[in-house]
Amino acid sequence: MKKISSLFMSIAGLVSVASADEAGPLQIAGAPTVAPYAAAVADMVDGQSDIFIHRTNSHHGMTALCAKGSSIQIAATNRPMLDQERSQCAGEGVEQLVEIELGYDGIVFAQSSKSKHISLTARDIYLAVARQTPRTNSDCVLVPNRRKTWKDVRSDLPKRDILVFGPPNSTGSWNALMELVLKEGARSFPCLAELESRSPSYFTSALDLRRDGMWVDGGENDFAVAHTLRYVRDAIGIFGFAHLSGTSGVEPISFNGVEPSVRTLNSHDYSVTQTLYLYVRADRLAQNENLEEIIATFSRFDAIAPQGRLVRLGLVPSRFSGRRTIISTANGERQVIGAPKQETMAAPVHYAEPRKIPSPSVKPEPAAKPVRVVKAPPAASPPKPVAKTAQIKPADPAPKAKPIAPFPSKPATPPISAAAAETLPRASTSTGHPSAPETRTRAKPECEPSENCAEPSRDGPVTSSIF
Structure with a gap:
């Protein structure tokens, strides 16, 4: 029976599983934001293999993938691979990696459903969590941030203590938060926007986060942050969208007037998103059929089509979803080897069931398993005698x-x-x-x-x- 496990381990713990047999459980490590999608894909795969998902972060996932003796077969990241990680893989003797682009995932701001609903902007979040902020709107001398409540941030917000659980700076979510939210909030001050190009170091210093307890490093476990909000009423948490739908007692906060949802993510009305990737070693992908099946399922029709399994969780497919690129670890040279099928995203919107029999007008692809697609006899086959006799009228209609x-x-x-x-x-x-x-x-x-x-x-x- 297939077993899906989700574990929380350090990089040392990931490498320590190196003694696992090559034909043993398939193991995925990396960004927690990818974990819900990986779990759904594992459930979709036909087979009896055990699958383990290690929730660490993007860097740990890449390090474990290339470490000698490690049995980690897939690294999940919410950002592209760094040059430092590529060089590290080259030093471990890995010549080629395969990058698979999955799509977009939203980064949400959430709170307890018992709290009064609020709507925040990039400027609000910057003024709440930055360690230093400009003295006035036109005076960019940085002074310590003394704001204690959200009402201190903006007069129409409730008088509620500022407490934000955010991602650590080792994650891709932190990078996306910095680029898409904090920098945008800093640019709302005209003088800081001007200093971004004139004095980049000064602008960067304006992005340092508070150390007085208002900003709390929530760790790399989005699931734990989401559940913490149920018990800390005034807190605001920042994590991946997929963890929002799977946690009761928690509700999203509108950002720049838009509330995160599957609809607003797909329409790109909600702007705080990040790109998700998978990385595998090219030599292992060519030799392991089970690994190939897992990778292919991430971009399967019933996963990323409208109303597909991953789309319902919050993944936003792009025109590059499923694209495979070979990366040389020696020089970073890239070569696209598998472009996604564009006709997949042009499928009817009402399609939702993975096992649904296609309509007569749809011709199944040769690779589809006939035992799962064709469940009825061909249209040209004569009807069974039993069905025919059931339609015969009584011999004596006189009564x-x-x-x-x-x-x-x-x-x-x-x-x-x-x-x-x-x-x-x-x-x-x-x-x-x-x-x-x-x-x-x-x-x-x-x-x-x-x-x-x-x-x-x-x-x-x-x-x-x-x-």
Whole structure:
């Protein structure tokens, strides 16, 4: 039976599993934001292999992938591979890596559903978590940030203590937060926007985060941060969108007037997103069929098509989803070897079921497994005899011409005896269906309710009253 496990390990723990057999469980390590999608893909794969998902971060995933003796077969990242990581892989004797682009994932701001709903902007978040901020809107002398509540940030926000659980600076989520939120908030001050090009070091110093307890490093476990919000009412958490839908008691916060959802992520109305990648060693991918199946499932039709399994979790496919690129670790040279099929994203929007039989107008691809796609006999095959006989009308239709005669609103004739009732045709009902003769006898009693009447039966007389 297939087993899917999610583990939290350090880089030392990842390398320590090196003794695992090459044919043992398939192991994925890296960014926690990829973990929900990896778990869904593992559930979609046909097979009996055990799959382990290690939630660490992008850098640890890449390091474990290339470490000598490591059994990590897939590194999941929420950013492109760094040159330092590529050089490290080259030093470990890995000549080529394969990069697979998955799509986009949203970074959300969330709070307890018991808290009063608020809407924040990039400027609000910058003023809340930056260690130093400009003295005034036009004076860019940086002064220590003394704001304690959100009302200190903006007058129309509630008087609620500032407490933000954010990602550590070792993650891709932190990089996306810095580029898409904090820098945008800093640029809302005209003088800082001007200093970004004139004095980059000064602009960077304006992005340092608070160290007085208002900003808390939430660690690399998005799942834990999401669950913490249920118990810390005033806190705001920052994590991947997929963890939002899987956590009860937590709700999203609107950013720049847009609330994160599958719809706003797909329409790109919600702007705080990051690109997700998978990395595998080229030599292992060519030799391991199970590894190839996992990689292919990430870009399968029922995963990234509209209403696909990963899309329903929050993944936003791009026109490059599923694209494979070989990277030389020696010089960083890149070569695209597998472009995604563009017709996949042009599929009908209503398609949602992984096992759904295609309509007659859709011709299944030769690679599809016929046992899972074709579940009915071909249209040209003759119908089964049983289905045909079920449509034959009774041989004697004469009784159907008098369905109402025995049932006037008032009895036109005296009640008939049980023996006479036996001679009545069984098909004489209001519906004309030959399988419900009791409907006629129950619709109109043959004797008074006080009498002990006998109802005709094929198995013999019935002594009890039908009422």
